[in-house]
Amino acid sequence: MRTLFILLRTEFIALVNSFNKKGKTPFILAAIGLGLLGMFMIGMFAIIGGSTAFILVEKGLEEFAIYLSLSLSMIIALMFGVMNSTRDARSNDTDMLLAMPIPKAAIVVSKLLGMYLLDVLCALVMLVPSYLIVCLVGGHSFALFARGMVIAFLIPALPLFISLLISAAIGFLRKATKFGQIVAMFLSMGVMLLYMVVVPNISSYAESMNITAAESVTKMKQILPFYWITEAIYSGDLLCMLLTLAITLIPMVLAVYIHARGLNGVDFHVDNSKKARSYKTASPRQAVIKMEFRRYFSSMNYIMNTLFGTILLLAISGFIAVKGVGNIDILEEITVNGEKMDVISHFTGLAWAAIWGLFINFFASITYTTPPSVSLEGKRIWLNKSLPISTRDILMSKLAVSVMIFQPISILCCIALSIAARSGFLSCLVLILLTSLFHLFCSMVGLIFGLIFVRLDWTNEAQVIKSGMALVLTMVVNMILALVFGIGLVVSVIIGKDPVYFAVLGGEIVLLLGLCAGAYAIITHYGVRKYESLNG
Amino acid sequence: MLKIEHLTKTYPGGKVGVADLSLEVKAGEIYGFIGHNGAGKTTTIKAVVGLHKFEKGSITIDGISVTEDPLKAKSITAYIPDNPELYDNLSGMQFLNFVADVFRVPKNERKARIEAWAGDLEILNALNNQVASYSHGMKQKLAIIAAFLHEPKLLIMDEPFVGLDPKAAFSVKKMMREFCDKGNAIFFSTHVLEVAEKLCDKIAIIKDGKLIASGTMEEVKGDASLEEVFLEVTEEAK
Numbered sequence: 170m171r172t173l174f175i176l177l178r179t180e181f182i183a184l185v186n187s188f189n190k191k192g193k194t195p196f197i198l199a200a201i202g203l204g205l206l207g208m209f210m211i212g213m214f215a216i217i218g219g220s221t222a223f224i225l226v227e228k229g230l231e232e233f234a235i236y237l238s239l240s241l242s243m244i245i246a247l248m249f250g251v252m253n254s255t256r257d258a259r260s261n262d263t264d265m266l267l268a269m270p271i272p273k274a275a276i277v278v279s280k281l282l283g284m285y286l287l288d289v290l291c292a293l294v295m296l297v298p299s300y301l302i303v304c305l306v307g308g309h310s311f312a313l314f315a316r317g318m319v320i321a322f323l324i325p326a327l328p329l330f331i332s333l334l335i336s337a338a339i340g341f342l343r344k345a346t347k348f349g350q351i352v353a354m355f356l357s358m359g360v361m362l363l364y365m366v367v368v369p370n371i372s373s374y375a376e377s378m379n380i381t382a383a384e385s386v387t388k389m390k391q392i393l394p395f396y397w398i399t400e401a402i403y404s405g406d407l408l409c410m411l412l413t414l415a416i417t418l419i420p421m422v423l424a425v426y427i428h429a430r431g432l433n434g435v436d437f438h439v440d441n442s443k444k445a446r447s448y449k450t451a452s453p454r455q456a457v458i459k460m461e462f463r464r465y466f467s468s469m470n471y472i473m474n475t476l477f478g479t480i481l482l483l484a485i486s487g488f489i490a491v492k493g494v495g496n497i498d499i500l501e502e503i504t505v506n507g508e509k510m511d512v513i514s515h516f517t518g519l520a521w522a523a524i525w526g527l528f529i530n531f532f533a534s535i536t537y538t539t540p541p542s543v544s545l546e547g548k549r550i551w552l553n554k555s556l557p558i559s560t561r562d563i564l565m566s567k568l569a570v571s572v573m574i575f576q577p578i579s580i581l582c583c584i585a586l587s588i589a590a591r592s593g594f595l596s597c598l599v600l601i602l603l604t605s606l607f608h609l610f611c612s613m614v615g616l617i618f619g620l621i622f623v624r625l626d627w628t629n630e631a632q633v634i635k636s637g638m639a640l641v642l643t644m645v646v647n648m649i650l651a652l653v654f655g656i657g658l659v660v661s662v663i664i665g666k667d668p669v670y671f672a673v674l675g676g677e678i679v680l681l682l683g684l685c686a687g688a689y690a691i692i693t694h695y696g697v698r699k700y701e702s703l704n705g
Numbered sequence: 706m707l708k709i710e711h712l713t714k715t716y717p718g719g720k721v722g723v724a725d726l727s728l729e730v731k732a733g734e735i736y737g738f739i740g741h742n743g744a745g746k747t748t749t750i751k752a753v754v755g756l757h758k759f760e761k762g763s764i765t766i767d768g769i770s771v772t773e774d775p776l777k778a779k780s781i782t783a784y785i786p787d788n789p790e791l792y793d794n795l796s797g798m799q800f801l802n803f804v805a806d807v808f809r810v811p812k813n814e815r816k817a818r819i820e821a822w823a824g825d826l827e828i829l830n831a832l833n834n835q836v837a838s839y840s841h842g843m844k845q846k847l848a849i850i851a852a853f854l855h856e857p858k859l860l861i862m863d864e865p866f867v868g869l870d871p872k873a874a875f876s877v878k879k880m881m882r883e884f885c886d887k888g889n890a891i892f893f894s895t896h897v898l899e900v901a902e903k904l905c906d907k908i909a910i911i912k913d914g915k916l917i918a919s920g921t922m923e924e925v926k927g928d929a930s931l932e933e934v935f936l937e938v939t940e941e942a943k
Contacts, residue, residue, distance in 0.1 A: 444833045446798050448816045456806030460792070467794030548790040555754045556807050557779035704756065 177279050206641060211294050214245065217371060219298030223306065224375040231307040233385040235317070236399040237375065238299035239324070243395070244367055245295065246288040246325055250332025251360040277429045281329070288325030296321050300402075316410075317402040323417035324398060330420030333427045339469075357473045358480065457558055457566040464545065465538060465570055470634045471545070475538045475571075479578050482532035486582035490589040516662075519670035521592035522600040523658040526607075526674070528586075529579055529600070533608035534651035536575045539615035540643040542567040543700065544624045544633035550703055560697045564616065568692075571612035579604050599674050606681035607654060613688035614650070615643040620692075620699045706732045706767055706859050706890035707753065713761035714748055714914075722748035724914045726762070730859070730890045730907070735881060737905035738894040739935060745914040746894040747787065750863050753892070754784040766859050780808065783852035787863040787894075789844045793837035797828065797847050800836060801854060808855030815854065822850045825876045841868040849877060853884070860884065862893035866900060878904055902931040912939050 218238050225234035300317045303309055339352065380388065389396040394416050400409035451459060465471055516524065546553065553563050580601055587597035622638035634640070654677055661673035707730040714722040723745045730736040740746050751757040753764055755775050764771045771778045791800055798819075805815040823829040826846040836844065845868045852860060860881075866874050881891055881904065895901050901908060902922065908931070909919035918925050918938050926934045 446819075446832055447802070448812050448819075449802065450812050450815075451802075451806045453807045453809065456803050459806075460795075460803050463795060463799065464792070548788075549792060551756055551784075551786055552791070554756050555779065555782075555784040556804070557776045558807055559776060702758065704751075 177282065206645065211290075214291070214294045215298050217241070217368060218295040219302060221371050221375045222299035222302040224372065225378070226302050226307045228378065229382055230378070230380070230385050231303045231309065232382070232399060232403045233378075233389065234299055234303055234307075234375075235296075235402055236385075236389045236395060237371065238295050239395055239398060239402075240392075241368065241371060242292040242295035242324070243328055244364055245291045246328035247331060248360050248364045249287055249291065250284070250328045251335060251357050273429050274425065277425050281425065281428055284332075285325055285329060288328055289322055292321045292324055312405065313402060316405055320398060320402055320413060320417075323413065323421075326417045326421035326424060327394075330424040330427075333424050337427055337430070357469075358477060361477060453558060454562055454566075457553075457562055458569050461542070461566045461570045462573075465574070468545075468630060468634070470631050471538065471541070474634055474640075475536060476574065478532045478536040479575050482529065482536075482582055483578050485528075486585055490585040494586075494590045516590070516592075518593050518596045519599060519667065519674060520662055520665065521587065521590040522596040522603065522674055523661050523670060525583065525586045525590070525592075525600050526603045526677075527655050527658045529582060529604040530607045530651050530654060533575065533579065533604060534611055534647040535644070536571075536608070537612050537615040537643060537647065538571045538574060539567055539612045540619045540639035541630075541633040541637050542570070542616065543619045543703075544622075544627065544637060544639065545630060547625050547627060547630075550625060554701070554703075560700050561693055564620075564692055564696050564700060567619075568609075568612055568616055571615070572609060575608050575612075576605055579608060599678070602678050603674060603681070606678060606685060607650075610681055610684050610688060611643075611647045611650065613685060613692060614646055615639070617688060617691055617696065618642045618646075620696050623699070623703060625703065706730050706734075707736075707892055708765045709749070709753070709762070710764075711762040712749065712752060712759055712764065714745075714752055714757060714759040721914045722757075723752070723759070723911075726911070726914070726916050728909050728916065728919055730892050732858075732888050732890055733885050734906045735885050735891045735904055736893070737901040737908040738892060738911065739896070739898065739901055739908065739931075740894075740911035741939065744911045746911055747863055748914070749911070750784075750861055750892070750894060754782060754861050755779060781858040783855065783857040783860050785845075785848045785852045785860075785862045785865055787867065789848035791836045791844055791847060794835065796835055797832040797839070797843075800847060801832070801851055804851040805854050810855050818854055818856075819850065822853060822880070825880070826850065826873050842870060842873065845869055846873055849880075853880065856889075858889050860889065860891045860893075862891065864895060865893055866895065866897060898931045898935060902926070910935060910938055 218241060221237055221241075222234040225231070225237065296317060300314045304311055304314050335356065339356075378385075386396075389399060394412075397409045397412040397416065400406050401413040465475075583597060583600045583604060587593070587600060592600075618639040622642070624633055624637060627633050657673045657677055661669045707728075709729070710727050712723050712726040716722055726745070726749060728736075738746050738749070748757060752759045753766075753771065755771055755778070766778045766782055769778045769781070792803075795803070801815070801819055805819075810818075819832075820829065823832055823846075826849065828843055828846050828850075831839070831843060836847065839847065845865070849865065852862075865877060869877060878900070885891055885906075905922060907919070907921050908925050910917050910925070918934070922931075925931070929937075
């Protein structure tokens, strides 16, 4: 217990020290940004959980309300778990800790605690509003609330166990085959898609439910473990409580065991000695860009945090192009004078550039590889700095990766959407210009934040890819940018006059050109100086 | 080949890393740089290879200033750090190709050099494996091959023998001697005084950021052993 406390204290001190750097103001701002983002997420989940529960309680389905909130919290925890499972269980400090007289269980618990607490937070955020509504509106006793609170601390063990199991499987696949990364990527994207489909539609699902309480029990029994947990909370049934303990505590122990096995590392020997060695040449600039690409595609965390928006853009654009613009639900619902509007004939030319610009810019704002790119160099920064490569080229290679990943797909989508809407060449060209410049600027913002909030002393790359200050601020700023540029586009569509389209689209393109030039100047002056002052 | 004049480097907070240090490494020389932990060896080396900025003094490599024309200076220099953190997710071969590309080493030459040196250091068969799977010594060997790959004029090495097995250490010493016999120069730091004594043409001893002795091996140690001289001069400098 003493060693566990020491480990937790050390991790906490390291976390606090990461904020305590020279020039504290930006770090405080970033911490505020992180806090606001956290509060937004908590608020969003609480509203979804609370409103869904309210709808069901009003229909007399109190138990089902708890069941649904429980399922939602599991999906969210599983999403975080799967994202975590794509990273290596070992941190740089693992060997040092294993060599010390510290019980392995203490090391494992200290490493798992962060994941567990995040899952507990998810469970509490989703479940507490449901409990309160079931108790206050449904007229149940607070014993239900108390039971629910206790169980909320137990249920994260289940997604934690599943994610560690997946982590072990991915670890095996990664070392034994070439396909580990691909499997991990599709798995993570699958879980994220599940989240994106289920969570936003849960209230409408609750609203559309027309079943009796008895029928809801039959429905709940389809997933028995969830039903047992729900029963344990709702009725306090002893057998269900025991079963809940079993299905949460056993996975908890197994999770610790699996993580402990992962700490020692599993070595799958792959014989590459017979493989032909490649001596392919490239120019120095190409070599640096290739290196950045290799770094990108070798990190599952990096891909998952940046490629999802691009793939989603491609998927949705492809869907729209195939289904036809006139058959898209959201556009079908637009009415003019009480009658459904024929969008193809109503919106012409540049109007589509504005509409698709709004759509693609949203994905551009969430697709950036640049914020963690400088920090990811970590202790290897000596390599780039000691080689005869200009700092400008190094920074531009980071930008190039972001551009080369998003923009070919974005341009393809621009063309497909323009063809689908029959908007014409000029509209397509304007759309490509607008979205390309917008994405370029977002990437530059990411790189600037990446330089300001650089952190080279990470022990696991996830620390800078998933939760770095640079990433948080870039997310916030890019979302604001998408909103600000989106307002102009929406206004132009509402007014619907060609001169307004010209003014807004032209104005935004010119503004983006100016912003990109400004950001480029910052990168090549401040950025170069900052990079050259870094020491790993 | 390497000329350091009045180098002064102060860290934020006022700690002096190196104070008014001057030395010169001539073509064909192996120059050893010895001192206690924290004496300023790595600081000096990092200033030479462009990793540390410094506020006073000048450093030139073959007449090229490392502050005025850093890329040109780096293009004739190679550096091996004390703890070679390399790109873990690359294979050894991919890493060597990256370095060869940056220094524009033609395909045939890189192939011949890599096969020769990787063979000597016995990591040829491991080159297609990921760097992450390498031991410290293998990483060190890979960094050494990468450093020799473009045939630099000046090689800067920070504790190059740490982690090397005896056979590899012997091969590296041989490579170092042959490299300097071609008219190139090596400036390296070490704690292994026996190695310095046998390998170096000249030596410098640094303490608390200040150079306290330098010259040819005979000038510095005379008839005594380098260990005795080192202990003596570092005690005197207290």
